[in-house]
Amino acid sequence: MLSGKNIVLGVSGGIAVYKACDIVSRLKKLNANVKVIMTKSATEFVTPLTFQSLSQNFVITDMFKEPKTWDVEHISLAQWADLFLIAPATANIIGKIANGIADDMLSTTVMATKAEVVIAPAMNTNMYENKIVQDNISKLIKFGYKFIEPESGRLACGDVGKGKLASPENIVKEIIEIFTDKKDLNEKNILITAGPTIESIDPVRYITNRSSGKMGYSIAAEAVKRGANVTLISGKTNLDIPVGVKKFIEVESADDMYNVVMENLENNDIIIKSAAVADYKPKYKQSKKIKKSDEDLCIELDRNYDILKEIGKMKKNKVLVGFAAETNDLIENAKKKIKNKNLDFIVANDLTQEGAGFGVDTNIVKIIDKNGNIEQYPKMSKSDIANIILDKIKLLLK
Missing domain, CATH: 3.40.50.1950 (Flavin prenyltransferase-like)
Structure with a gap:
């Protein structure tokens, strides 16, 4: 060899x-x-x-x-x-x-x-x-x-x-x-989202999640190696921008991510939505720090845009890949997402498994396509999983 x-x-x-x-x-x-x-x-x-x-x-x-x-x-x-x-x-x-x-x-x-x-x-x-x-x-x-x-x-x-x-x-x-020198995605334009979003409560406090961005950044790094033009839209992380990424945009809130994704959607053939976007945001963002009192505090929440669903409505011939991070009913919930959001396939992982999910360098995933076919993968590095995802996308492009 x-x-x-x-x-x-x-x-x-x-x-x-x-x-x-x-x-x-x-x-x-x-x-x-x-x-x-x-x-x-x-x-x-x-x-x-x-x-x-x-x-x-x-x-x-x-x-x-x-x-x-x-x-x-x-x-x-x-x-x-x-x-x-x-x-x-x-x-x-x-x-x-x-x-x-x-x-x-x-x-x-x-x-x-x-x-x-x-x-x-x-x-x-x-x-x-x-x-x-x-x-x-x-x-x-x-x-x-x-x-x-x-x-x-x-x-x-x-x-x-x-x-x-x-x-x-x-x-x-x-x-x-x-x-x-595997360049099988040469000149393909890929948009990848990664990391968490932050929803402000007041100038000091916010709602977020445990996403580290490692999966999305791994996909971006491997896609670059395979010749793709990568646009990476990311929430705030502690990760270095993968070398070779053509366009990097850091966002904070789900609204920010929605706007930036929509601005870049038309120029990309493949969309991989690995970001953990907050489903809800505070209805009212306070301009000053909320002071502690003897009373309980209730924060009213509004739904955020479902970015993946919005893309699914207008995807046309684009390849659209989603992620499902679940703690229960993994297959059932993942299949619902595929149908409701018009995905080509979804990458699902059970957050309760050791070595899977947020903040680690490995993952354990099931990949489910729109026809209901399920492929299960053992614990492996997120880079290896990234290449499996890209291999499946490549087959859809033929």
Whole structure:
């Protein structure tokens, strides 16, 4: 599958170095040519001989050792690479690359390459969430570097949280996708809504929901990879705008989202409504903070526009996809939405299941089409589910 592809693997120091051995093995089984650069710290965890045996190539560890060829080694490696993978990537190597520091063989070769660079971080949760590390990651994403997010779980230090190196299987899968360059939605115009809406009660208080926006942002990111022109309309989230999104509009209330969606509807062939839009809003928004008193407070609510239903009335030949997040009667409620809102299919998930719904990186969904066919999927990453959704949309476009 990767026959003839030249991959440089940069290995920096951390307990996850042992997983990099598996990455090399998997790449070799797919007939890729692999050359490994190790930092000095990485050699404290696994010997260069291990990577040399697996890759069947000399391993580079030091800029100043006697070279194996007469080439300027970091330049020749940089030019040789079709893809440059760094796994595991420590906070240190990410910081070096982000700030133009080239003081060892790995950082120097990265600076010299014009190949696509893919970085798979691995570190303690607190380090990964550190603002400096996140700023460095954001900076590199803006420069076009690709990141494979770490997984959550128990770390080597005993902490539980996000920071585990992505599995070798998923890392190799990402590399395959890069080389296959799947552009099956090339130039398709896709409108995606994501995140929560906020309905103000007074200048201080508001009504909202638990949506993080992760599902919609994952769909947007994967659609961009597949060549689509993406318009992302989002409530307020803590997420970075996916690289490559053509148009991003942040909104606050359901009314704001309705107006922006309607303004952009005509120019899009595909609409994916993953936002969690409030069904109700306060009838009267107070201009001043409501003061606490000894009396109970009653807030009268009005219905918001049903944006999905309004789109369904005028969709014509557009593909329209909805979402149903339920705590009971999942199938029944989802099927009602398909009919009432004229959907092509709906993505339904049970919020009571662990690993599904809001605020997590995974989901467990059932996809139901307008003919009542149901496909059930086990727990998987929201990116994988995003691609399943896009695959189904692609079939509808034929």
